[in-house]
Amino acid sequence: MPTDAFTSSRTPTADAAPLSFPTQPTDGTAHGAEQHPEIVEHDLTFGGFRYTCRIAGQDRLDTEPIVILGGSSQDRHSWQRHEKWLTPLSSVITVDLPGYGTADFLPAKYGVDFLAAAVRHVVQELRIPRINLVAACYGGAIGVRFAQHYPHLLERMMLVGMTTVIPADYAAAMERWDGMIRIGETEPIARELADRFMSPPGTGHVRKKAAVARLVYQQIAAQNPEQLRMSAEHNSRLMRHEWYRPEPTPAVPSLVVTGEHDTLTTPAMGRTMAACLPAARFMTVEETDHLAPVERIADFADLMARFCTDRPLEGLPYATEPEEFGTTSPPCSRS
Numbered sequence: 001m002p003t004d005a006f007t008s009s010r011t012p013t014a015d016a017a018p019l020s021f022p023t024q025p026t027d028g029t030a031h032g033a034e035q036h037p038e039i040v041e042h043d044l045t046f047g048g049f050r051y052t053c054r055i056a057g058q059d060r061l062d063t064e065p066i067v068i069l070g071g072s073s074q075d076r077h078s079w080q081r082h083e084k085w086l087t088p089l090s091s092v093i094t095v096d097l098p099g100y101g102t103a104d105f106l107p108a109k110y111g112v113d114f115l116a117a118a119v120r121h122v123v124q125e126l127r128i129p130r131i132n133l134v135a136a137c138y139g140g141a142i143g144v145r146f147a148q149h150y151p152h153l154l155e156r157m158m159l160v161g162m163t164t165v166i167p168a169d170y171a172a173a174m175e176r177w178d179g180m181i182r183i184g185e186t187e188p189i190a191r192e193l194a195d196r197f198m199s200p201p202g203t204g205h206v207r208k209k210a211a212v213a214r215l216v217y218q219q220i221a222a223q224n225p226e227q228l229r230m231s232a233e234h235n236s237r238l239m240r241h242e243w244y245r246p247e248p249t250p251a252v253p254s255l256v257v258t259g260e261h262d263t264l265t266t267p268a269m270g271r272t273m274a275a276c277l278p279a280a281r282f283m284t285v286e287e288t289d290h291l292a293p294v295e296r297i298a299d300f301a302d303l304m305a306r307f308c309t310d311r312p313l314e315g316l317p318y319a320t321e322p323e324e325f326g327t328t329s330p331p332c333s334r335s
Helices: 080-086 112-125 138-149 168-182 186-197 209-221 225-240 267-275 297-308
Strands: 038-046 049-057 066-069 092-096 131-136 154-160 254-259 280-285
Touching: 038 112, 066 112, 066 138, 080 092, 080 297, 092 112, 112 138, 131 138, 131 297, 138 154, 154 297, 168 186, 168 225, 186 209, 254 267, 267 280, 280 297
Parallel strands: 066 092, 066 131, 131 154, 154 254, 254 280
Antiparallel strands: 038 049, 049 092
């Protein structure tokens, strides 16, 4: 879900040893007042690959740290515009995992299991007992695997644009894009991806649709050679490894969210995902498609904040009423 063209603002790295959270202010600043959170970044190594985590901190710890795993074309800066609503509640941690952003190149033989283990590495290195996990699109696949393998580290899980299966037409397109990327034909891919991420004309009203589509196209078309290399390897990774594996998942509070007019990971797919989780609710964000987090930034950040602090999700002016899901049956199969 490539939205970093909308939200990135590069911040100089401030490495610290030993690893730590940003220093919390003690000046009695009022809760909810807009502030600029202190930023700390750490370069870490997992499995021989260097990667970077970014921590934005504030003066309140009303909930466990919020770890955000973005889409495949996002980086650790892509959720900065959401932070002013989240950092008054807790620290916000974003990561360039191996193979993404400015991290080391990751060969495609390393799959979702490896990336989930890298997320565990972040949590353990920062000495965090439990986290709130927000995972979008490709990050959702990593997030579910993290929940399945490391349930003791998870307090809540919010999945955005996540499905149990990659749509067949998208999988076929990835094989074609893989060859095009490797010879540098990015302009046609940029146009096609922008069309796929946005809902087709006539589907329904989507906020900021033209602006978001334009920036998605610009971001993909402007990739440098190293970004193209990583994009091609990412496509290979998706084709070689399981997207979703029906393993037992912990019964932690979970929320699955899609855009009202998402035609890539549809609301029906989101409901199927929610039905695979033991304690899940499902909602759609109105007047959005697959890129809901940037089409309604303030509203989406409010939804994240509410979920991570157990506040009511009913009666929200920007979303449908939560639907209750969950299962006590054996893990659901891919379908």
